[in-house]
Amino acid sequence: MSLSLYECSIPVFIHSLSNLNDLLEAGAQYVAEHGIEDEVLTGARLFPNMLPLTKQVQIACDIAKRGSARMASIESPTDEDTETTFDQLKARIDRTKQFLAGIQAEAINGTEDNTITMQAGPNVYTFTNRDYLNSWAAPNLYFHVTTTYNILRHNGVVIGKGDFLGAGAFKSTPVS
Secondary structure (H helix, E strand, O other): OOOOOOOOOHHHHHHHHHHHHHHHHHHHHHHHHHOOOHHHHHOOOOOOOOOOHHHHHHHHHHHHHHHHHHHHOOOOOOOOOOOOOHHHHHHHHHHHHHHHHOOOHHHHOOOOOOEEEEEEOOEEEEEEHHHHHHHHHHHHHHHHHHHHHHHHHHOOOOOOHHHHHOOOOOOOOOOO
């Protein structure tokens, strides 16, 4: 039995966004415990020419919703990119997950060889849905979630690999 395009996209995107939400919750707890304003961490960058945490989260959400919408040949909702606090960013993640949860498997399965043409910056790219998911959407989502993780970790938030992978990412059996 093979995995469907839907199984490799929507549930994976929702899982990754849930983990991103948990990372932001850890960040929110950290700033609350240390008397720091949210914007200190949500505006943090790994390097001056990199985007801040807020933009990393916004792009992660956009990649998941626009990517899914492209594969399903439906319109994607838009957001204004005005979030500055952890609560606002988590609300954006929730809206994105709700949109993703509404996409039916039938809208994506069987479209593996459909063509997506999109512009990113000055470049125009053409993919099959399969290649779009594997070469663009999933890697970009992981990049921005990872960068969010790295910004938080770099700034002292106590998180680890398990937080990035999330609860239920794998099943373990105790060794006897």
